[in-house]
Amino acid sequence: MQNKDQKIIELIELNDELENYFRNTIIPQLFVDANLILRKFTPPAMKQFKLHNKDIGKSITDVKDNFRFPSIVDNIEQVIKTGELLEKEIQTTDMRWYQMNILPYIVKRSKTTNGVIITFIDITLRIRDLKEQEKLIMEHELLLDTISHDIKTPLTSLGLTIEMLKKIPEKGMEKFPLLLEKIENGLVKIKGIIIDLTDSRKSDHHYKTVEELLDIEQILEDVRLTLATQILESGAQIKLDISHSEIVFVRRKLRSIVYNLVNNSIKYRDSGRVPEIIIKTFLEGDYFVISIEDNGRGIAKSDLEKIFAKYVRIATDVEGTGVGLHLVKEIVSISGGKIMVESEIGKGAIFKIYLRNQTLTEQHNLKA
Incomplete structure (x- = not known):
C-alpha cells in the first residue's frame, strides 16, 4: 500500500513538473496523442495559433486551420507511423514563419509511439534577413559590374583622347593647355572615386570577400x-x-x-x-x-x-x-x-x- 502511495506521489510530482514546463516555456509546443487529440499546448502556442483552452480534447483536424498549413495532420500521422523526426518550415495565420519539428512521443516500456510533441521555432527574422542580404548582394554586385564595365571603358577612351590632344600643336591655342589640364585632373578624380568604390568591399565587413x-x-x-x-x-x-x-x-x-x-x-x-x-x-x-x-x-x-x-x-x-x-x-x-x-x-x-x-x-x- 505504501509503495502504491509513493508511486502516486511520484506521478503527481512528474505531472506538476510537466505542467510547470508547459506553463513557463517561451516556445510554442503542442502535445497530440496517437488518436490525433490535442492534449496540451504552451501559452505561446495559444497566442501564435489562436488556440484556446476549450481546444484541448479536440481532434487536431478541428483546429488545423489555425496553422495555415493543411498537411500538418498528414505530417503528424507520418511521424506516429514511422517514429521518425520530421522538420519543415510553415507559415501561420499571422503570416510569420516557423521551423516546425514533429518529434515522436515514445513509450519506453512498449517502445511504441503514443503521439507527438510539436515544437515551433520562429524564423521570420532569419528569413527576412536572408532576403534582405540577397537583395543587397544583387545591388552591390550590379553596382560593381556597372562601374567595371560601363564606366571604366569610356574613361579609358577619354584618357586616350587626352593623350592625343596633347600632341596637337599649341600655336594659337593659348588656353588649350589649361583646359586640357582641368579635363585631365577631373579624369584622375573620377578614377579615384571608382577605385575607392571598388576597393570599399575589401574593408567593408558586410561585403568582405573572404x-x-x-x-x-x-x-x-x-x-x-x-x-x-x-x-x-x-x-x-x-x-x-x-x-x-x-x-x-x-x-x-x-x-x-x-x-x-x-x-x-x-x-x-x-x-x-x-x-x-x-x-x-x-x-x-x-x-x-x-x-x-x-x-x-x-x-x-x-x-x-x-x-x-x-x-x-x-x-x-x-x-x-x-x-x-x-x-x-x-x-x-x-x-x-x-x-x-x-x-x-x-x-x-x-x-x-x-x-x-x-x-x-x-x-x-x-x-x-
Whole structure:
C-alpha cells in the first residue's frame, strides 16, 4: 500500500513538473496523442495559433486551420507511423514563419509511439534577413559590374583622347593647355572615386570577400529559407543528392549563385506541372560541381547564350531584372570556374556550375 502511495506521489510530482514546463516555456509546443487529440499546448502556442483552452480534447483536424498549413495532420500521422523526426518550415495565420519539428512521443516500456510533441521555432527574422542580404548582394554586385564595365571603358577612351590632344600643336591655342589640364585632373578624380568604390568591399565587413571552408548543405538551407514563400506558393519539391559537401569559396557569392538558379527554376516553371528541382553536388576532376535540374518550361537552344547577357530577358511574363544569370556567370568566371546549360523547350533545364575545388591548405600555400 505504501509503495502504491509513493508511486502516486511520484506521478503527481512528474505531472506538476510537466505542467510547470508547459506553463513557463517561451516556445510554442503542442502535445497530440496517437488518436490525433490535442492534449496540451504552451501559452505561446495559444497566442501564435489562436488556440484556446476549450481546444484541448479536440481532434487536431478541428483546429488545423489555425496553422495555415493543411498537411500538418498528414505530417503528424507520418511521424506516429514511422517514429521518425520530421522538420519543415510553415507559415501561420499571422503570416510569420516557423521551423516546425514533429518529434515522436515514445513509450519506453512498449517502445511504441503514443503521439507527438510539436515544437515551433520562429524564423521570420532569419528569413527576412536572408532576403534582405540577397537583395543587397544583387545591388552591390550590379553596382560593381556597372562601374567595371560601363564606366571604366569610356574613361579609358577619354584618357586616350587626352593623350592625343596633347600632341596637337599649341600655336594659337593659348588656353588649350589649361583646359586640357582641368579635363585631365577631373579624369584622375573620377578614377579615384571608382577605385575607392571598388576597393570599399575589401574593408567593408558586410561585403568582405573572404574565402572559407563551406558546407553546401548549409548554403542550400539558407537559400531554401530565403525562398520559403515561393516554395510554399508553387508547391515546389526540392530533392538533394549531395555526394560532396565541402568547398572553399566566398559564402555570399556561393549563396547568390544557388539562390538565383533555384529562384529561376521556380519562377520559370511549367504551369501544367508541380515544380521539381534536383540539386546535386559532386567532384569532377579539379572542379566542385553543383548541378541544378528542373522540370520547368525550358529554354530554346537559340537563347542559351542570350540568357547570360545583362538586362536581357527571354521571358517577359514573370517579374525579373535580367541581371541574375549575368551575375552568376560573372561570379563563376572571376573565380576561375565555368557554367554549362542543357535545355529544350518544354523539357526543363540543367545548369552545372564548375568551381575550382581548392582546399584551405592549397589556398594557404598559394598565398604563401
